[in-house]
Amino acid sequence: MILHAPGEALRLEDVPVPEPGLGQVRLRVLACGVCRTDLHVVDGELPRPKLPLIPGHQIVGVAEDGRRLGVPWLGWTCGECRYCVSGRENLCERARFTGYDLDGGYGEYALADERFCFPLPDGYADAQAAPLLCAGLIGYRSLRMAGDAERLGLYGFGAAAHIVAQIARHEGRRLFGFVRRGDRAAEEFARELGCEWAGPSDEPAPEELDAAIVFAPVGELVPAALRATARGGVVVCAGIHMSDIPSFPYELLWHERSLRSVANLTRHDGEEFLALAPRVPVHSHVEEFRLEDANEALDRLRRGEIRGAAVLRIEP
């Protein structure tokens, strides 16, 4: 499924099976998660994607030697810049991203730099493993950035929050879920996943939060989340794109509250998270689509209709 220009639907096309270059592995794709970032790429909200592009950066595939591997968003880094050499390869200025700078997993075959692939835990079926690779991984990094907050607010209850909630409960934190006003199904889903309270994001929380993670790409939620946090609290913005943040009084940041974003992932995050997920154990709720129905999956995600994560299943 190929993107020719932002704003257009993906097109189902036959292309040659890609030939691996030095250090690359060729995977037959079994499943590929559909991420909100894919939506930002397709809708033209992120600048300069490779074009034409095969999107998708939560790839579960099988290598020619039979190994089942996962391919995440971080597809390549330079290894020599000040970020790479200080354990912050997620910030590499020359990084290349899967399904953005590099062709991704909305297809039958994908190439990946073997150094950036992860072996996947055995207990997960292909479709269930796919959302671990971005929703899970970036969610996990966001949770680490929230520190040891006991009372945690999650804004936007999609693929990432549904995995983070399970880890946070496993760690003994108390959870509060904020969803779009009127989205009863999302409120109920948040409660099922361990939120002791779930309600509309424009309503005050029942008590102060120690941290909040904003997954929804909605700038208005940032001052709302700051307002909901206690002194010393942290607000983490977990998405790659967000609408403008409205101005807000300094009072909301005062008393050592902090506001930060989370960008991409390191391979270290991946190793830690994929070891942790089966121990929790994280169960991913997925809605499966055929490869040729990728546009429908993206539309449903855009309308907030996916419960958990959307995943494309690729039949051989």
Ligand SMILES: [Zn+2]
């Ligand atoms: Zn670098």
Ligand SMILES: [Zn+2]
């Ligand atoms: Zn993603």
